[in-house]
Amino acid sequence: MLRVTDLSCERGGLPVLTGIGFEVAAGQALILRGPNGIGKTTLLRTLAGLQPAVAGTVTFPEDEGAYASHADGIKTALSVTENLRFWADVYGAALPGDILETFDLADLADRLGGTLSAGQKRRLGLARLGVIGRKVLFLDEPTVSLDGFSVKLFAKWLQETHLAGGGVAVIATHIDLGLKAPELDLTPFKADVDAGGGMDEAFL
């Protein structure tokens, strides 16, 4: 469902990762591993199409990708339900009836985004993924500031709703989500300092 071939990506004009290739079949997840600064965020942004790849290709069904980062895009002046309904409208999807329960937000439904705690905000941000109904998810540290209970909640949704429904997820994370998913260590793909590509190359 998601195929990546010989992908190179850059950050700040320098290539950080080169020669990445993998394939994720429907219903499977892939966990990205690697030390801080190796380029997990850069890779996810490139996969999601937010920044152009230096080389290589990323293919997945059109209009099926979705990206989620540390920033949840929550509007502080909108309530939890309004936040979710906005994204449902943008994606032309209906708000699933059980979405608030799934992410343990039912008690917070009418609270304003600005009054939520960091973990609650995060749950709201993740609930967006359940609303928009996209099959290919690129998740950058989805569990930051979540407590153990919420992590299990999220992992459960990912496994039983998203992946079971034929979805795909590429996840950069440091903690164990308890998913049965292959891991990809990015360390071997670290770009050489002298590697080609990158915008400044023409000046050397």
Added chain:
Amino acid sequence: MIALLLRDLRLAVRAGGGFGLGLAFFLIVVVLVPFGVGPDTAVLSRIAPGILWVASLLAALLSLDRIFALDYEDGSLALLATSPLPLEGAAMMKALAHWVTTGLPLTLAAPALGFLLSLAPEAYAYLFLSLLIGTPALSMIGTFGAALTVGLRRGGLLLSLLVLPLYVPTLLFGAEAVRRGADGLDPSGALMLMGGITAGCFALLPFATAAVLRINLR
């Protein structure tokens, strides 16, 4: 796309300051002018069209940097860019939301402020009409400027420097239409040219705005 427009309007209403601040600024500028140039009604009535136009232009400028800055900081802009909503459409909706929260209230308030400057009675209709036609262009041009500077921490001042020269044609035609109205001449030429600018801005600038946003989101 309508969802984005409604969300922005709802945010403007809830966050406060969206409608009120621009209007209050407009009022203050117009009130300050007679303090600066003296209370002679003949002088005030002569410069009223220009003052009202320049003041509404500055009031529109005031809230430009908020068009994208908040969405950029909280990550919604990146999420919007990866959503099925075309970024060009999002840019246009952002401009419309800005117009509804600043341009439209200014248009409605300007005739009232015209009294303060003893605007010629014949000119009120044209003041209203020219602002109604012209302020959407101000919002669209401003949205483009806001997109250019969205990635900069202190983009506010730069934004004014970039946007104000782009406002020149709209201002010229707008104030000219009101002035001709006040002098009993036919202002339809100026109004039509300004309508052309507004239409052109909404036809072309969303593309430039979206291109610039994509660059800034890289």
Added chain:
Amino acid sequence: MSMWEYANPKRFMGWTRPVLPWTFGLAGLCVVVGLIWGFFFTPDDFRQGSTVKIIYLHVPAALMAINAWIMMLVASLIWVVRRHHVSALAARAAAPVGVVFTLIALFTGGIWGQPMWGTYWAWDPRLTSFLILFLFYLGYIALWEAIEDPDTAADLTSVLCMVGSVFAILSRYAVLFWNQGLHQGASLSLDKEENVADVFWFPLLVCIAGFVLLFIALVLMRTRTEIRARRIRALEARARRA
């Protein structure tokens, strides 16, 4: 070999090095000869007296102020379409040169205007257009300076240059609508009867050639500086990574 090869930064540095001193020399020669010829070896105008001689500074500067912006527009388009780094840097290099030409045109215009129209400044369409052009230059330069990442800056300023060009032309015609003006017609045109006389024409042409060459020389020199700065940046970035 494609002509675009010359736009590779290394090749550009190579071929401009010998060309640059000649361009500067030729520019200096033309400007000096043109100005001396114009100032000392042409008759006074029967209406304007010796005041007319400021034309030898005013007209070439005004011409180059506009041409510099057009060159920036073309360079921006080349950057957007073909992504040649030298093109973006040349646009950046040209902007301050264009600003200086614009200022020269405005100042000499004011000095000329005082004895002719009795005022240094009037809100005449041509003068106003130049003032607006000056503002466009300022915005363009400020945007370049404000953005840290050079490729992002190149992309954004290119879009600004294109959008700005459209609005500059709009402003040019909008001010005509707004005020008909005092300024005399164009000094140089091919189809008008009322051109300046030949005696003034030839030294003026030499001056214009000099200003064009001076512009080219300055832009080449500044582009070379920009390329060196980018090279330093690239080397430093790699040194930090190593």
